[in-house]
Amino acid sequence: MRELTAEERAWAARQVALVVGATEDDALPLVDFLLGVEDPTELQTQLLDMLGESPLALDFSSELIAKRFPQPQPSPARGSGGNEGSSRRAEGSRPQSSESRSHKGSQPIGDADSGSNMVAY
Helix, strand or coil: CCCCCHHHHHHHHHHHHHHHCCCHHHHHHHHHHHHCCCCHHHHHHHHHHHHCCCHHHHHHHHHHHHHHCCCCCCCCCCCCCCCHHHHHHHHHCCCCCHHHHCCCCCEECCCHHHCCCCEEC
């Protein structure tokens, strides 16, 4: 969570004023309340409850949440990661059919004359 700059606070007041049809001065107390919400889910709920679901309100809500709760940037990949080999192996293997996993279709192997009673599964 981060605090908004004075310029961003003024932007928020303009946006709220547009959505609710008020002056920027009248929108400031609502903006100050919204900026005090410390959880992104709660902020989203408050914004929807107070401003509704018009396209303008939804755009403002998304932008305000992104400004207040920026997502951490993914760190650059280091090296090959080591998972590539396992995914390649998985790509080359084919899943067994249910018939090849079933014991119902087992067949004797070996020579019928040898008396061997080994069964292949």
